[in-house]
Amino acid sequence: MCGRFVVANVASELVGVLRVDLAADELPPPSFNVAPTDPVAIVLDSAKTEPPTRRLEAARWGLVPAWAKDPSIGVRAINARSEEVEDKPMFRQALIKRRAVVPASGYYEWHTDAGVKTPYYIRPQGEEPLLFAGLYEWWKDPSKADDDATRWMLSFTIMTRASVGPLGSIHDRMPLFIDADHADVWLDPTTENVGDLLDATIDAAPLLAETLQMYPVDPAVGNVRNNGPELVAPAA
Numbered sequence: 440m441c442g443r444f445v446v447a448n449v450a451s452e453l454v455g456v457l458r459v460d461l462a463a464d465e466l467p468p469p470s471f472n473v474a475p476t477d478p479v480a481i482v483l484d485s486a487k488t489e490p491p492t493r494r495l496e497a498a499r500w501g502l503v504p505a506w507a508k509d510p511s512i513g514v515r516a517i518n519a520r521s522e523e524v525e526d527k528p529m530f531r532q533a534l535i536k537r538r539a540v541v542p543a544s545g546y547y548e549w550h551t552d553a554g555v556k557t558p559y560y561i562r563p564q565g566e567e568p569l570l571f572a573g574l575y576e577w578w579k580d581p582s583k584a585d586d587d588a589t590r591w592m593l594s595f596t597i598m599t600r601a602s603v604g605p606l607g608s609i610h611d612r613m614p615l616f617i618d619a620d621h622a623d624v625w626l627d628p629t630t631e632n633v634g635d636l637l638d639a640t641i642d643a644a645p646l647l648a649e650t651l652q653m654y655p656v657d658p659a660v661g662n663v664r665n666n667g668p669e670l671v672a673p674a675a
Contacts, residue, residue, distance in 0.1 A: 441518060441571070441597050441614050443660065444473050444546035445560075445671060446480070452568055453495055453542055456619050457482050462495040472666045473543075475501050475517045481595050482540040483575055486628040493626065498539075502596035503578040504529050510578060510592060519574060519596045521615050521641050525634060530596070533574035535633050539595050540622050541571040545671065547660055548653075550609040558660050559609050560671050561653040569651075572598045572615040572625055572640055603645040609653065615640060616647035 447469045453459050459482060467478040481498045484491040501513030516529055524530040545562030546569070563569050575595040583590040598615040606613045617625055617640060630636055655674040659665045 441546050441548070441599065441612075442475065445471050445544040445562075446473055446542070447471060447544040447668070447671075453480075453482060456568060457540065457542075457570075457622055458493060459495045460493045463497055466495065466497050470666060471668055471670045472660060472663060473500065474663045475514055480542065481573065481575060481593075482542065482622075482626065483537070484626040484628055486536070491626075491628055496593055498575060498593040498595045500597075501594055502529065502533065502574060502576050503592065503594040504533075504576050505578055507578060510580075510594070513594050516596050518612075519598050520612075521572075521598045521600045521637065524574070524598065525637070530574055533576055533596075534637065536628050537575050538625050538628070539573040539575040540617060540626060541573040541595060541597055542568040543571060545569055546614065547656070548606075548610045548613075549661075556658075556661075557655050558658060559653050560656045560660075561606065561609075561651050562671070564650060564652050570617045570619065570622060572617045574598065600641050600644055602648075604649055605653065606648050606651070613644070613648060616644045618643070618647060 466480045473479055477500050478497050480495050482495055484493050502516040503510045503513040519530050524534045545560055548559050549556045573595045578592045580590050599612045600615050602611055602613040657674050660670045
């Protein structure tokens, strides 16, 4: 977890829900089958202004640290185990200064029983966006000129923790869910005592997990070429 998720018309809602100050001109379109390396919209607080500016930006899924030689390393960093990020060089600095919120409509998880994998769709009971705690990084492509606007790539990872309740019957890991109120503290790059902040976020996630609904969906979601609202319909 988490290897696929859904973003369906949530970007415009975030201006109010997460009090976004500035949205990028070009944001990725809705997707019912977001896969690793795909671009999606994330929320971050830029520390370049005082107070920080809350931005909605397009980012590639799979965190690429600044020291990486190329972006391929990001495929191995689509998720970050919340209990390990303080000790992992790939995530340590991002946890301190570059925390993000990844908005989604829901996500997919596969449950294996007797060798058979069944995909489940997990989503909020209502139409509000589901928020994942994440980390982000900026990576500079050394093969491009300094004046090339595409030289800088924004990427992110979704944090996870041990599953609880009904979600634990599907998979042993779940996203680190976060609510809109706690997101203000999580996003603030000036927040101190990051270890305490992380612990509080980990502890609060189970309460949000208990509010989610889940149901099996068509195995077609396993093919990244499939992308449409029929993927989130309950399986026959």
